[in-house]
Structure formats: structure tokens, C-alpha cells
Amino acid sequence: MLADALLLQLGYNATLVAIGAGLLGVASGVAGTFLFLRKRALVSDAISHATLPGVGLAFVIMVAMGGEGRSLFGLLLGAGISAAIGLLCVQWLTRRTRLGEDAAIGAVLSVFFGFGVVMLTVIQTMNAGRQAGLEGFLLGSTAGMLRGDAILLAVSAAAVLALVLILRRPLALAAFDPGYAEATGWSLPRIDLAMMGIVLVVTVVGLKVVGLILIVALLIIPAVTARFWTERADHVVIIAGIVGGLSGYVGAAVSATAPALPTGPIVVLVGFAIFLFSLLFSPRRGVLASVLTHLRYQRRVHVRQGLLALAQGQPIYEALTQRLLTRAGLILPDGVPTAEGQAAASKALLDETRWAIVRGDQAYALAATRYDGLTPIEMVLTPDQLVEIDGKIAVPRGVV
Amino acid sequence: MGAEFVALSLPPMVIGVLVAIACALPGNLLLLRGQALIGDAISHVVLPGIVVAFLLTGLVATGPMLLGAAGAAVIAVLAIEAVRRLGRIESGAAMGVIFTAMFAGGVLLLEQSDTSNVHLDVEHALYGNLESLIWLDATDWGSLLDPVALAGLPVELSRMVLALTVIALFLWLFWRPLALSTFDEDFARGLGIRTGPLGLALVIMSAIAAVAAFDAVGSIIVIAMFICPPAAARMMTNRLGHQVAWSVLFAALAAVLGYVLAGYGPLWIGASASVSAAGMIATVSGIILGVAAVAGPHRTRNG
Structure with missing residues (x-):
């Protein structure tokens, strides 16, 4: 059933x-x-909540004019x-008041x-039984849509998309700069x-699909999700479009499989699932990536401090440091440094000594700002500068 | 009209007034802190909380539902904060992501579970049912002094009194630090006020108001009362104390006027049935705000 729905096998209307x-x-x-x-x-x-009185009034007016009050176009116009x-x-209110x-x-x-809501209750009392399912506008319901309504929906959605694409340059310009x-x-x-x-048109077209309470999610979630995957302006727009399209398509298809599945919540939850995945697993801004970066940083600090301790002949008691150094083959399990360990330790000590001089010298003020206890000094200074620094290290001279 | 009024109209009207004031009080501070939409978010997430509580206990009982709603409100506040920090997203968008997703989850749970035999549906959550809170034990105005009849008052009434007391007490006790941290957070912190927990406490107070009010009147009134009366009051004065007083006045006025218009208004123009009281109260509060925005003495930014 689900596969059928996703592959558009549930009939012409559901496909539309x-x-x-x-x-x-x-x-x-x-x-x-x-917008985001x-x-x-x-x-x-x-905007989306403000559509409800219009829907109600349009219904009342259409009934008063002798119609049935169910014309989707009329309701959406209202x-x-x-x-x-x-x-x-x-x-x-924003401009003219405080x-x-x-x-x-x-x-x-x-x-x-x-x-x-007042209008809805008026309609309820006006002609009980002929209420035209205006509640469908709250949460969206596409199950059992009429042919004409489905066509109207598909055509207007395509028109909105075209409008957005035509206006994308000025919109992007205003949004980013x-x-x-x-x-x-x-x-x-x-x-x-x-x-x-455009937002207004999207909202109105989406009323029947997502419903007025949740349409805001279809505008916000794709944009927020896209931000996790890229830093580039044009890519954000494209990814947001894909996320939004996927949510709308999957949501409507799943909702078509059962009458008890209102479309809006499913569309929103599909979008939210994509958002959650991005929040956790996106490569640069995701939570997992941040945790990994933090752990890597923690390890580097531990190794560095361990090496400095070795270089100064101090014993290492800290368990994580011991484990990291042993695993890297820098110390033996009893804490005695291996040959590589000794080399790495004296390198670390040399680095630290050079940094101490750089940080004490006004001439290197700019370079000194790069000091974080981890960055090798070779990444900041040129070999010539290093030679100059090394000249200032107080080396113990041999006593004759 | 005495007996009928006391039994049918007085309790809902009083509950409406209590709800309006309970929401408007914290609303004043939320408005000034630029957190006006917290009430909106909270009242949306109350639905999943109530549904989950119902699914876990199988009862439409007040206790579990209030707990569920309060739990959902706290989870939502934490989730919004987590999304804002973890994703480095501005708070409005973070709020939009979380409360829509939670509301959608609540609706889906509700539709999927067998709640057809209990009074629990989305419309009820949105509009509430203020008109149904009647006092069958009342015979006339004298019932107000009759302990037996008073015991039959709708339980929502005592719940709202309790909620309003807690909120008013909180505001009274923490008035100075709240006011200070609202206007100048750095200064407040400099004085040693812990602004973080204080702000969270204010949000929790708002959640209490929203949750207690929700069952009686639905979420529209809650959102409207968090914002409209304080916003209208802001147009009337530059002093926080006066603003709170104005907002209480506006809230009570909106509740009474809205209830009367909804219950009796249609009769006046010849229609037979009444319209939604919750919707009408929200509408009246909007009209009050509109009048204040057009004519209030302090409506512009520089005055």
C-alpha cells in the first residue's frame, strides 16, 4: 500500500x-x-491563521448567493x-505602534x-449538516478530493513554484545581502x-493540503534543515526546495493510504524527520560531527600534555592520557617512553619552548595570537623565523 | 434572569475572566522580553502532552492530563533551546520547527488511537468548551452563599483560581528582579540576580497558565490573552505597574464582553443559537488592541 502510494499507483486524483x-x-x-x-x-x-475568517466568510457569502458554498476556488479566494x-x-502594528x-x-x-472560529460556529448553526468539511482546512485533508479540486491544487502549486523561480534573484539578494x-x-x-x-500564495494553496495550523512548518523546516548541509547561498535554496518537495510528496502519498491520516501532520512529520537527521548527522554543523570534533580535540590535548610530562621526566597518572600514549606506541604499559615517545616528547618540549619565546616577544605579537597549546609552531612561522627563535633559547652550555 | 444566569452564564464568565487574567499577567513580561510567541508555542504543544497522558493512563482525568501537558511544555521549551544552540538557529525558527512538529505528532497520535468514545479531539483542543462549564447546583444568587451548592461548581473554576494565585504570588514575590531583568538584563546580572533561572521560571509560570486554562477554554484564548491585553496596555502607559493593571482590566473586559456577545449577541440580531465564546473573547481582545493601537496615548515608539 505504502509502496503503491509512493509510486503513484493509487489512482488519478491521489497522483495529482x-x-x-x-x-x-x-x-x-x-x-x-x-523568509528564514x-x-x-x-x-x-x-498569515496562515488569518486565512480562517476568510474561508468562513467566503462560505457564508457563497451560500447567501445561492451556491453550495463548497467551491474550493471561492474558499481559497476568501x-x-x-x-x-x-x-x-x-x-x-509593527511600523506604526511600539x-x-x-x-x-x-x-x-x-x-x-x-x-x-466564531465564523465556523455561525456556519454550524446556519445549515447543520451541510458544513462542507471546513475543518479540513485546519489540518489539511486530501483524501477523497474531487477531480476539479485536485487539478486546481496541482496547477496552482506549479504556478507558485514558477513564480518563486522567476523572482528568485531579487529575493536571494534581499535575503543574503x-x-x-x-x-x-x-x-x-x-x-x-x-x-x-509569495508566502501568502503558498499558504493559501497549502491550506487544503497541510492545513492552516501547520503550513508554517512547511515554510520553516526545509529552510532550517538546508542550513545544516551547506554554507553556500544558492545551495541552501536548492536543498530547502528538495526537502520541502520530499515532505510534501511523501506526506500526501502516505496520507492517501488511509482516511484516518490527515495530510498536514504527516507532511510536517516527514519534514521533521529529515530535520532531525540533519541536526544529528550533517557533516559540519551536526551534533555528531560536533561531538567527534570535541573528542578529537580532547585527545590531542591529552597526548600533548602527556608528551610534555614525559619530556620533563614526570610520571603520568591520568588514565586517558596513559591509554592514548600506549595505543600510539609512545610509551610502554609501565609508563616508560619508547624511542618514538622520547622523540615526540622532546619535539613537543621544543615546540612549547619556542612558543614561550614567541609569546614573550612583541615582534611576534600577531603569531602569538595563534597559540592554543596545540598548533605546531612550524605551521605559523617560517623556517628563517624559527632559526631566529632558536637562537634565543637559553641552551645549557657545556661546562669545561 | 437571575437563576438561569447564575447557573449557566456566571461560572463560564468567571472562568473566562480568570483565564484571561492568568494569561495576561505573565504576558506583560513576555511581551517586553520579546518572547510574546512563547504562549503560542506552549499552547500548541499542550495537545501532544494530553494525548500521550491519555494513551498512557487510558483516562480522561484532570491529574494525568495536566501532568502530561506540563511535561510537554517543559520538553518543548528545552527542545527549542537545544535546537537553537545545537543548530545555531534563531529562536523564532527553532520555535516554529518544534511546536509544529509536536503538534503534528499529537494530532497523528490522536487520529491513530481509539479516542472516539472520549471527549478528546483537535477541535476541542483549539476552541475549548467554555459554554459547557455550567453550575447545575445553583438555583439563584443565594447559591453563592450555600456551601452545598458551591461544592458543585465546575472543577475548572477552582483550578483556575489556584493557577491564578500561584502566578500572582510568583509575580508579587519576584517583581523587582523580574522587572529589572526584563529591562536591563546585564544590570540585573550585575546585581547578582540569576537571570537564567528567573527567565525559565517565568516561562514555567506561563506554561501553568496555559495548561490550566487549556482544558477549560482551548488554546485560542490562551494565545490571545498572552498577547492582546498586555499589548493594548502597552499603548496606554510607560510604567510597568500601570501596564499590568491596564492589561488585567482589558483581559477581564474582553472575557466578559466576549462571553456576553457570544451568548446573547446572536439572539439580539434574531439568530437562534450562540457562537463560540472562546473565539468571541479572542475577537473582542483584538478589537480592544485595535482601539488602543489607534488611539492609545503611548502607541508610538517614541512616546
Whole structure:
């Protein structure tokens, strides 16, 4: 069943939905990256919660005009309008009052959502039984979607993706280097407006797939995940698109296998699984990599200190140091240094002595900043400089 | 209207007011610390906590659920902090990752487990059910003095009183260090105040408010009350003490007005049934904020 779903064998509608969700995921991953880099990730949370009153009002208006109230296009149009109003409220509160953006986001999302809930209860009393599954907009439900709705979803997801790709250059410029963007004649407010417009469209298209409570995850998680894998701007965008697309596609496909699996949570959890994997195992910024780096550093410190102790003829009591030196063949199990051990020890002592001179000499102030107790001095100074340093070492002269 | 009002409307209204004030009090400090969205995050993660507690105990009982919710709130705060530090990610995004993932997990658990025979669903978690907290033992206003009838008050009422007492006591005891560390953290640290644990304690107090309120009124009110009344109060004054007083006033006003509008408003315009009280209270708090933002004496940054 699962394999069938992933290989698009569950029928035409489910296939359309899965492809649409995948495209939507790519678009939201890319758009979310710009949002994340502008440090405005949670604005999308306000936008998505602000869609609910629009959905409710659109339903009421469509019923009042004699329709059935279930037209997905009409509902999404309403959602888009009220989300835009919510976004304007956030902007207005942030610019014109003393509230910070986070407070404005929280106020807008809770108030709009509260009003949306009022609208939902109004609809419940208005015509019991014909409630049109507006709850599906909370958590996303793509199971049993109508043909027309599935086509609408897939086409609009493709359109959003195209829009994001067309606007990617100014968006990337504003996200990575706002100062440069302004200096080269771009208008930052206008780029921000375009970015918010894209986020709004992604949110509205994603309403039916992921649901308004969780769509923010589809904008944030891919971008955050991508940051773990690369330091390069263009790569972040591409990886975020892949992560988002994968989450959307797999989530929608899995959700199609059973009616009790709401799409939104699965999409989010697929994304979160990828995030968790990246957090733990990504090669440079991952937790595992950090732990390994730390352990390697710890070992180097122990070996170094052990060698210095050997060089000065002091016994080594510390267990880890003993083990490390024995394993490297530098000391015998009883603590007596081998020939290599002696060589390494005198090398370490020489290094330390040279460093002591470098650090005491103003002429080498810059080099001295590189001292960390581990770096071999040959990596910092030239052979000529080393000869000069060695001349200053107080060597015990033979007594005649 | 006496008897009916005391039995059906008074308890939910009082609970609404208590919830609003309990959330608005810590909300004042969270707002000034730039942590306004903590309430949002906490109220989302309460759901998985409650679901897990239900799955472990098999009961829809208050004790385990509160424990589960509180546990989830603490786990979320720690996870957000861990993701922020380990991944070097700004806190807003870290929050967005964690609370959506935990909420998604909660929803999935809920849908997968057999909870159809108990009153536990996502909608309930979001909107709560304020209207159902009625006081069947009340006959008229005199019941307020009748110990037998008082014993039949909704349990949510006493729980909210307890939560509000704990929160108010915490704020009263730690008022000076809290205020100091909010406005000038370095200075506070210089005075020997341990700002880290103090900030965590404030978040825990917020979690207590959110968790206690959650069962009665759902998470929308909680988020709205953490932010809207303090934000509106901020437009009214420059003094922290006055701001807290204003926010309590606004919170109570929103709760009473919202409840009345939800319960009686539709009747006034000729409709038959009432609308969601939780949603209406959040809406009214938004209207109050809107008015304050347009006309408050201290609404701009430099005044």
C-alpha cells in the first residue's frame, strides 16, 4: 500500500494531489528560505491563521448567493483576502505602534483565528449538516478530493513554484545581502512585499493540503534543515526546495493510504524527520560531527600534555592520557617512553619552548595570537623565523 | 434572569475572566522580553502532552492530563533551546520547527488511537468548551452563599483560581528582579540576580497558565490573552505597574464582553443559537488592541 502510494499507483486524483503537494513543497521550501534568512519565519504563522475568517466568510457569502458554498476556488479566494488583511495588520502594528513584530504576529494570529472560529460556529448553526468539511482546512485533508479540486491544487502549486523561480534573484539578494540589494537599486520594501505575497500564495494553496495550523512548518523546516548541509547561498535554496518537495510528496502519498491520516501532520512529520537527521548527522554543523570534533580535540590535548610530562621526566597518572600514549606506541604499559615517545616528547618540549619565546616577544605579537597549546609552531612561522627563535633559547652550555 | 444566569452564564464568565487574567499577567513580561510567541508555542504543544497522558493512563482525568501537558511544555521549551544552540538557529525558527512538529505528532497520535468514545479531539483542543462549564447546583444568587451548592461548581473554576494565585504570588514575590531583568538584563546580572533561572521560571509560570486554562477554554484564548491585553496596555502607559493593571482590566473586559456577545449577541440580531465564546473573547481582545493601537496615548515608539 505504502509502496503503491509512493509510486503513484493509487489512482488519478491521489497522483495529482501527491504531485501537487510535492510542487507546493518545493515552492514553500524555496520561499521559506528567503523568509528564514530575513528572520521573519513566523510571519507566515500569522498569515496562515488569518486565512480562517476568510474561508468562513467566503462560505457564508457563497451560500447567501445561492451556491453550495463548497467551491474550493471561492474558499481559497476568501482565504487569500483575509490573509492579506492579516498581513497588513502585522505590518501596520509593527511600523506604526511600539509593538515588536513577534507581538504583532501573535496578536493577529490569535484574533483572526478566534474570529474564524466564531465564523465556523455561525456556519454550524446556519445549515447543520451541510458544513462542507471546513475543518479540513485546519489540518489539511486530501483524501477523497474531487477531480476539479485536485487539478486546481496541482496547477496552482506549479504556478507558485514558477513564480518563486522567476523572482528568485531579487529575493536571494534581499535575503543574503540587503545592503547590496539597496545599493544596486532594488527597493527592499518592494522585494519584501513580493516575498510576503509569495508566502501568502503558498499558504493559501497549502491550506487544503497541510492545513492552516501547520503550513508554517512547511515554510520553516526545509529552510532550517538546508542550513545544516551547506554554507553556500544558492545551495541552501536548492536543498530547502528538495526537502520541502520530499515532505510534501511523501506526506500526501502516505496520507492517501488511509482516511484516518490527515495530510498536514504527516507532511510536517516527514519534514521533521529529515530535520532531525540533519541536526544529528550533517557533516559540519551536526551534533555528531560536533561531538567527534570535541573528542578529537580532547585527545590531542591529552597526548600533548602527556608528551610534555614525559619530556620533563614526570610520571603520568591520568588514565586517558596513559591509554592514548600506549595505543600510539609512545610509551610502554609501565609508563616508560619508547624511542618514538622520547622523540615526540622532546619535539613537543621544543615546540612549547619556542612558543614561550614567541609569546614573550612583541615582534611576534600577531603569531602569538595563534597559540592554543596545540598548533605546531612550524605551521605559523617560517623556517628563517624559527632559526631566529632558536637562537634565543637559553641552551645549557657545556661546562669545561 | 437571575437563576438561569447564575447557573449557566456566571461560572463560564468567571472562568473566562480568570483565564484571561492568568494569561495576561505573565504576558506583560513576555511581551517586553520579546518572547510574546512563547504562549503560542506552549499552547500548541499542550495537545501532544494530553494525548500521550491519555494513551498512557487510558483516562480522561484532570491529574494525568495536566501532568502530561506540563511535561510537554517543559520538553518543548528545552527542545527549542537545544535546537537553537545545537543548530545555531534563531529562536523564532527553532520555535516554529518544534511546536509544529509536536503538534503534528499529537494530532497523528490522536487520529491513530481509539479516542472516539472520549471527549478528546483537535477541535476541542483549539476552541475549548467554555459554554459547557455550567453550575447545575445553583438555583439563584443565594447559591453563592450555600456551601452545598458551591461544592458543585465546575472543577475548572477552582483550578483556575489556584493557577491564578500561584502566578500572582510568583509575580508579587519576584517583581523587582523580574522587572529589572526584563529591562536591563546585564544590570540585573550585575546585581547578582540569576537571570537564567528567573527567565525559565517565568516561562514555567506561563506554561501553568496555559495548561490550566487549556482544558477549560482551548488554546485560542490562551494565545490571545498572552498577547492582546498586555499589548493594548502597552499603548496606554510607560510604567510597568500601570501596564499590568491596564492589561488585567482589558483581559477581564474582553472575557466578559466576549462571553456576553457570544451568548446573547446572536439572539439580539434574531439568530437562534450562540457562537463560540472562546473565539468571541479572542475577537473582542483584538478589537480592544485595535482601539488602543489607534488611539492609545503611548502607541508610538517614541512616546
